[in-house]
Amino acid sequence: MNDIAIQLNDVSKAFKYFALKNVDLTLPTGQIMGFVGANGAGKSTTIRIIMGLMQADQGKVNVLGRTLPYEQANLKQEVGYSSEEMRLYGAKNLGWHMQFIKSIYPSWDDNYAKALLNRFDLNTEQKIKQFSKGQHIKAQLLLVLARKPKLLVLDEPTTGLDPVARQEVMNELALILQDEQRTVLFSSHNTADVEKISDQITFIDRGRIIDSNDKETFLENWRRINIELPSDHEMLPMGHVIHVEQQGRIASMVSNQFTPSILQACQQQNIRVNSVDNMTLEEIFLTSVMHRRQGEQK
Amino acid sequence: MNINPAMISRLFIKDWQLIQRYMLMYIGLGALSIFLMSVKNGTAYYTGVVMLITVLIGASAHVVFVSIVIERKEHQMSFIMGLPINVTDYTLSKLLGGLVAYLLCWTPIVLTLLLVIGFSDMPNGMIPMALITALEILLATTLLLCVAIVFEQEAVTIVVMVALNLLFNLFLFSVGQMPEINMHITSDTPVFNATVFGIIGVELLSILLLLVATTYYKSRKACFF
Incomplete structure (x- = not known):
């Protein structure tokens, strides 16, 4: 078994108005990493590169022992990926989506899917377009969790949720992640969400990783x-x-x-x-960002 | 070029499940159009012709927009990109899947049309022209599929669709003016001369070239973004 689930070495990607610069990132197997950054900091770009959906201009990307983006199809057999922008098919119900995913992933666990249905209080007969945003996100999580992925990549899963729905999703996610040892990369601009479930925390700002450490070290050092x-x-x-x-x-x-x-x-x-x-993680994050930006200005 | 036929067929089945209701509706409307064409009444005949062309073009737009344009616009594409596929798998599922889905609607309508022409009072000389016209609509559908896949933009797809509809009228006019075709339309037997075979051959070859070129172009991309 590989000890490192995600390894990014000197990864860069340039766009017209934004660049991801020399990103180094390591996530050991079995750890939950919170990937924190403001909107537009580079979280989604990094995650797309990790998933093999986007090709870096330079650097090496290795996920679960596979080189990306070339082995993305094989990798995605073992990774559960969910993002804030992702939408299911509104005209179909959750049961249809479950059957579709089950037909693709041999690792799909019916009993676990049923348990998640109960836990998330979702109805398989209900059409997706009738779901609230919170239910939609829970449905997405169910579809990625029930296939029992080795690695879970969640790109801002709680963004856009009202506080009640966010709390619900986070509580359920925290409970689920306690169930088994999973490797999870979880991006958010909400530090409270990240603090709740993460072992490791990485801060990103303006396309650069500004700090990365385990949660206890962050909280003890600051x-x-x-x-x-x-x-x-x-x-x-x-x-x-x-x-x-x-x-x-x-x-x-x-x-x-x-x-x-x-x-x-x-x-x-x-x-x-x-x-x-x-200091709270939010204070630590904000101070880190301001310190970094002041350093760039000097 | 690594392709995953199992995933391509699953994605096709998924797309078909999303549009099958509408395709069945188009087949029904196609049958109604052909029925109107077979009625011995000038108004009914022309209504049937216009309706049949509208149905074939409508089904074409429906397949392209639901399976590609709207999927991208409504971010269901992100859901699909997370599945164990690469760009080539996705392209083939959309190209071949879209074409097969359309053919499942196009084929029964066109076959029925040819049979009705063949066994009704309509002159059998119409058969080559009907086949050429139906294949032109199939070619336009393939081109629209390719444009939607390559350009990944709703606006471009709409502009091309409008242009194709305009060109369709020009095509009908131009082919209808060809003496090798025009002079046989009202005859009792269908005449498949070199001109007819030439046009059909160009149409089929164009479909094939579009499919190959689009697949080749997209397969060079390692990533979705």
Whole structure:
């Protein structure tokens, strides 16, 4: 068994107004990776390249041991792919779609499909055009999950859903992903969704991967340190501090590699530390993006 | 060129299931048109002719738009791209599948038309012209399928469809003016002379060339995007 499910090396793809640049990405087998980026950051382009639907201008793409895009047909036998833009046939019902997918994938599991039908509260007789958006996404998930893929690639599955439907889909997805060990690549611009189900997190912005790590490392490494300075002079740069907001003597600094040595350095400069706070994934993502963009401007 | 015949046939069956109701409706309308043509009444005859041509062209547009243009426009294509197929599988399923689906409607209508001409009071000399006309519509359908697949744009497909309809009238006029055809239309026996065979041959060869060229062009693409 291959230990690496997805491996992208130095992958680039240029369009007229956007370019994916030198993307390196590794997803070990059995892990769930949240792929986070703003709209237009390059998530869908990366996923299309991973699925073999789009050819990179340069770089190597290997998924489940297959070289892409050349082995895309064989690869897609083992991958469940669902995207936000994907639509089923409105004039047909879910049962028709299930039969169609079952005829293609020998790995289709009828019992699992029935269990998912109950869990998602879907009716096989109902036409797809009568489904709500949430039901439509659940139907898509059912069709990819019941074929028991080795790798699940979900491109923004919760985008456009109202908060209730999003919560429903995410809860069900979280439950399903606990069922078995699966390898999942899950893209979203919603950090709360990603934080809920991911082991690994990768941030992408303006076509570049800006950070990639496991969720615990992200949450442990990033801290917001609220401080009081001895004077209102501008604060001196400090190691591992990537962002500072200062108003007079009160300041807040963000570290992406927090260690107690930062607090010791504060003490040495007569800086009073008021609090050290954990950061949410959204705060981490936003700070990462802003830090990166400021670096590009300099 | 790697192709997956099993997937191509599954995609064809899927497309056929999406349009079969309409194709059966077109066959019914085609039968009605032919019935009107066989009635001994000038108005009924011309109504039948116009209706028959409309049915054949309508079915052609229906196949192309439902199986290719609308599938892309409504993002069902994304669902299909996620299946274990490559660009060539998709192209062949749409080209051959679209053509077979259309032929399942075209063939019974055209056969019925030829039989009715053959066994009714209509002059049998009409048979070659009817066959040439029906094959022109089949050729136009193939061209429309190819355009929809190659250009992947609704607007281009619509423009080509309109142009083909205009050219159809020009074609009918031009062929009808040919003495080798015109002089035999009202005769009691069908005359398959060199001109008729030549036109039919060009039509069939054009269909074949369009299919091969489109498949070759698309098979050079490694990816859908």
